[in-house]
Amino acid sequence: xxxxISNNCISRENGKKENLxxxxxxxxxxxxxxxxxxxxxxxxxxxxxxxxxxxxxTTGTIFTHLLQTLLAAQCALNSxxxxxxxxxxxVLNENPxxxxxxxxxxxxxxxxxxxxxxxxxxxxxxxxxxxxxxxNSRIPGLxxxxxxxxxxxxxxxxxxxxxxxxxxxxxxxxxKGKALGGSSAVNAMLYIRGNDRDYNQxxxxxxxxxxxxxxxxxxxxxxxxxxxxxxxxxxxxxxTDGPLHIRKYNYSTTSMPEVVLQAVRETGIPILETFxxxxxxxxxxxxxxxxxxxxxxxxxxxxxxxxxxxxxYVLKSTKAEKILMSGKTAIGARLRLKNGKxxxxxxxxxxxxxxxxxxxxxxxxxxxxxxxDHLKEIGIKTLVDLPVGKHLEDHTMGxxxxxxxxxxxxxxxxxxxxxxEAYKFLIDRSGDLSSTGxxxxxxxxxxxDPSSKYPDIQFHHFHVQKGQMPQMExxxxxxxMSDEIASELRKLIxxxxxxxxxxxxxxxxSLGEIKLQSAxxxxxxxxxxxxFSHPYDMETMxxxxxxxxxxxxxxxxxxxxxxxxxxxxPGCKNTKPDSKEYWECNFRHTGTTIFHPxxxxxxxxxxxxxxxxxxxxxxHGVLKLRVIDASIMPKIxxxxxxxxxxxxxxxxxxxxxxxxxEKDEL
Numbered sequence: 001x002x003x004x005i006s007n008n009c010i011s012r013e014n015g016k017k018e019n020l021x022x023x024x025x026x027x028x029x030x031x032x033x034x035x036x037x038x039x040x041x042x043x044x045x046x047x048x049x050x051x052x053x054x055x056x057x058t059t060g061t062i063f064t065h066l067l068q069t070l071l072a073a074q075c076a077l078n079s080x081x082x083x084x085x086x087x088x089x090x091v092l093n094e095n096p097x098x099x100x101x102x103x104x105x106x107x108x109x110x111x112x113x114x115x116x117x118x119x120x121x122x123x124x125x126x127x128x129x130x131x132x133x134x135x136n137s138r139i140p141g142l143x144x145x146x147x148x149x150x151x152x153x154x155x156x157x158x159x160x161x162x163x164x165x166x167x168x169x170x171x172x173x174x175x176k177g178k179a180l181g182g183s184s185a186v187n188a189m190l191y192i193r194g195n196d197r198d199y200n201q202x203x204x205x206x207x208x209x210x211x212x213x214x215x216x217x218x219x220x221x222x223x224x225x226x227x228x229x230x231x232x233x234x235x236x237x238x239x240t241d242g243p244l245h246i247r248k249y250n251y252s253t254t255s256m257p258e259v260v261l262q263a264v265r266e267t268g269i270p271i272l273e274t275f276x277x278x279x280x281x282x283x284x285x286x287x288x289x290x291x292x293x294x295x296x297x298x299x300x301x302x303x304x305x306x307x308x309x310x311x312x313y314v315l316k317s318t319k320a321e322k323i324l325m326s327g328k329t330a331i332g333a334r335l336r337l338k339n340g341k342x343x344x345x346x347x348x349x350x351x352x353x354x355x356x357x358x359x360x361x362x363x364x365x366x367x368x369x370x371x372x373d374h375l376k377e378i379g380i381k382t383l384v385d386l387p388v389g390k391h392l393e394d395h396t397m398g399x400x401x402x403x404x405x406x407x408x409x410x411x412x413x414x415x416x417x418x419x420x421e422a423y424k425f426l427i428d429r430s431g432d433l434s435s436t437g438x439x440x441x442x443x444x445x446x447x448x449d450p451s452s453k454y455p456d457i458q459f460h461h462f463h464v465q466k467g468q469m470p471q472m473e474x475x476x477x478x479x480x481m482s483d484e485i486a487s488e489l490r491k492l493i494x495x496x497x498x499x500x501x502x503x504x505x506x507x508x509x510s511l512g513e514i515k516l517q518s519a520x521x522x523x524x525x526x527x528x529x530x531x532f533s534h535p536y537d538m539e540t541m542x543x544x545x546x547x548x549x550x551x552x553x554x555x556x557x558x559x560x561x562x563x564x565x566x567x568x569x570p571g572c573k574n575t576k577p578d579s580k581e582y583w584e585c586n587f588r589h590t591g592t593t594i595f596h597p598x599x600x601x602x603x604x605x606x607x608x609x610x611x612x613x614x615x616x617x618x619x620h621g622v623l624k625l626r627v628i629d630a631s632i633m634p635k636i637x638x639x640x641x642x643x644x645x646x647x648x649x650x651x652x653x654x655x656x657x658x659x660x661x662e663k664d665e666l
Contacts, residue, residue, distance in 0.1 A: 073426035077139070082300050083132045083180055084307040086316045088337060091125070097346040098125040098313070100656070101333050102354055103320040103363065105130075106182020107298040107642055108629040108649040109354035111222070114243070114302035115653035117312040119661070125345060126314045127335060130178035133185040138295050139425065140249075141433035144474035146186040147175045155358055156480070157527045157593075164529075165571055166400070166485045166589030173480035174527060175595050176356060180316070181299020183356075183595065184642055188439045189288040189295055191246050193219055194637030194644060195280040197454050205634050206605035207615040209651075218650040219276075219643065225287075233277045243301040244646070245291040249440040251430045256463045256499050257285070257441040262556035264443065275444065275639065280454055283443040289642070293429030298646055321521035323351055323367035323625065325383060330625035336521075349660055350624045354649070357597040357631040361389040361514045362525045364601065364612075369622060378516050384621040386612050389525075391599040392512035393636040396505045396531045397460065398541060399479050400590040401548065402492075403499040403557075404565035412467035437462045437471070444506075444639075447543040455638060456507055457544045460594075462500040464493055479592055484570045492567075499562065501551075503544035504594055506638045509534035514600050531591060541591070542583045596641040598633040616659075617652050628652035 100116055102109050105128035113126040136142045148154045152175050159170040177183040196212035203211035220239030225246050230238035261271055264283045272282035289296045306312050317338035324332040332346040353360045364370055368383035375382045424431030439462060444455035464472055472493050476486045492498055512530040517523045532538045551557055552564055566577040572585035604611025613632050619625045630645045637644045
C-alpha cells in the first residue's frame with residue numbers, strides 16, 4: 001500500500017484554518033494563514049506520511065518513490081527524541097528538593113546539567129523558559145528566520161542618539177536563543193575561541209586558573225574535531241572525543257569566498273586553516289558547530305547524552321523569577337510554570353545561574369543582589385551590594401558595508417530557487433540551506449598595527465544575489481532595520497548582487513549596563529549598550545574601511561568589478577560620500593550587536609570593585625550561589641563568544657565536582 005497524505009487530513013486541517021481565521025483583522029489574517037495554519041497542515045499531514053513510511057510501505061512508481069524519499073528525509077530532521085522530556089509532573093508529584101538547581105538551559109546550562117548529572121547520586125533540576133529547538137533551528141540556511149521568532153527573546157536596547165539610529169525606534173534588536181541549547185540553537189554556528197592573550201589577561205586581572213594554558217583543556221574536553229584535522233593542525237589545540245561535533249561548512253553559496261581569499265593573498269594577509277590553532281591574524285573558513293549540513297547545538301550535543309538519566313529533571317516553558325535566600329545563603333528558586341502557577345524549589349547544595357548576560361543580572365537584582373542605589377530606586381531590599389549589570393561589553397558590527405558589482409547586474413534567482421535548494425538539502429545536505437550565505441568566511445586583522453599578532457577587527461561576509469528578496473527580508477527583520485534603511489536595501493538588491501564585508505569591533509572600550517525596569521520579573525530589563533561612547537571604538541571601525549579600500553585595489557576584486565558601495569543612508573545625506581564623517585554617521589545608524597554580550601556578572605578577586613563572582617564563579621558575599629555563563633567574562637574575547645561560554649561551563653562543572661564530591665564522601 002502506498003503512503004499518501006489523506007484527503008481527510010487536508011479537510012480536517014482546513015477546517016481548523018477557517019476557525020482560526022475568524023475574529024482576525026484583515027491586516028494579520030494573511031500572515032497567520034501562511035505562517036501558522038499551513039505549518040499545522042504540513043505537520044499533521046506529513047506526520048501521517050512519516051508514520052506510513054516507517055511501517056515499511058512500498059512504491060510502484062519512480063515519482064512516488066521520489067516523494068517517499070523526500071518525506072523520509074524531512075522526517076529525519078525531527079530532533080525531539082534527542083532531548084530530555086519535560087518532567088514538570090514528576091517535580092510536582094515528588095518533593096521539590098534537589099542537590100543543584102541550574103537556571104537556564106542555554107549553552108552553559110545544557111553542558112553543566114549534562115556534566116553534573118554524570119554523578120548519579122546528585123539530583124539535578126534544569127529550568128528553561130523555552131522548549132525544544134524547532135526543525136528550522138537544525139537547518140543552517142534558515143538562521144535569520146529564527147531571529148525575532150518564538151525561539152528568540154528578542155531584547156531591545158534603550159534608544160539613544162549616538163547609536164542604533166537605523167533601527168526601528170532607534171533600538172537595536174538583541175537576539176538570544178529561547179530553547180534548549182539557548183543561543184547555540186539560533187546562532188551562526190561559528191566556533192571561535194578567541195586568542196591566548198584574551199585568557200592570559202583574565203589571569204592577569206587576578207583570576208587564578210584562567211590563563212590560556214589552564215583553560216585550553218576545557219575547550220578540548222568539549223570538542224569532537226575530526227582526528228585527521230586535529231593531527232594536521234596541532235593535536236595540542238584540539239579535542240577529538242568530546243560531545244560537540246565541529247566541522248567545516250560543506251558548501252559555499254557562491255564563488256565569492258574564493259575571490260576574497262585571492263584578494264587578501266595579494267595584500268599579504270595569511271590564509272589560515274583554522275582560527276583555533278595558535279595563529280590569530282588571517283583569513284579563512286571558520287570551524288563550525290555543524291556536521292553533514294546540520295546545526296549541532298550545545299543542547300543537542302550534551303543533553304542527548306543525559307536525556308535518559310533519572311537524576312536529571314528538566315522543566316520547560318518555566319521562568320525563574322528570583323533566587324530564594326535565607327539571609328545571605330541561596331536555598332532555592334521561585335519558578336513560574338507554563339500554566340502560570342508559582343512553584344518554589346529548594347537546593348541543598350547550590351543554585352547556579354546560567355541564564356546569560358541579560359537574564360542572569362536581572363534575576364540577581366530581583367533577588368536583592370546588585371547595586372544598592374539602583375535596587376533602592378526600584379523598591380527592592382538590598383541583601384548584598386554588588387555591581388551586578390555593570391561592565392556590559394559587546395562586539396559592535398556595521399551591517400551596511402557593501403561591495404557592489406560594477407558593470408554586472410547579476411542573474412536573478414530562478415522561480416524554482418527555493419524548491420531546488422530544498423531538494424539539495426533533503427537529499428544531499430548541501431546547497432544554500434546547508435550554509436549561511438558565506439558567514440563561515442572570516443577575516444581577523446589589526447587595523448592599527450598590521451605587524452601585531454592579535455586582531456582588533458573581525459570581518460564577517462554575506463552574499464545576497466540579485467532579486468533574492470526572501471533572504472533579504474529575513475536579514476531586515478533580524479537586524480530590526482528602520483523602514484528607510486530597509487527600503488534602500490530593497491532597491492539595491494533588486495538591481496544587482498551585493499557582497500557584504502562587515503567589520504566587527506573585537507576589543508571595545510565602551511561599557512554598557514543592564515538595569516531593571518521594575519520589580520516585576522515579567523518585565524524586560526533596560527539594555528543601555530553605550531556603544532561608541534569611547535572614541536577608540538569609532539576610530540577603529542572607521543579605520544577598518546581602509547583595509548577594504550586596499551581590497552578594492554587588488555586584481556581579484558578588479559577582475560570581478562567589485563567596488564566599495566556608498567550606501568544611501570537617509571540620515572547621512574549631509575556628509576561627503578566615503579569621508580570619515582560619512583562612515584561615522586553610517587556606523588551610528590547601522591552599528592549593531594552581533595549578539596555577544598558579556599561581563600554583567602564580572603569575574604574578579606574580592607578586591608576588584610567591579611567583580612560579582614570570584615575565580616571559582618561563586619557570588620561574592622553569598623553562600624551556595626554561582627554564576628556559570630558568559631556574564632562572568634572579565635573581558636570580552638576576540639571572536640564569537642559561544643565557544644568560550646562552553647569552556648566556562650566545562651570548567652565550572654569541574655569546580656563544582658571538586659567542591660562537593662569530597663564533601664559527599666566524608
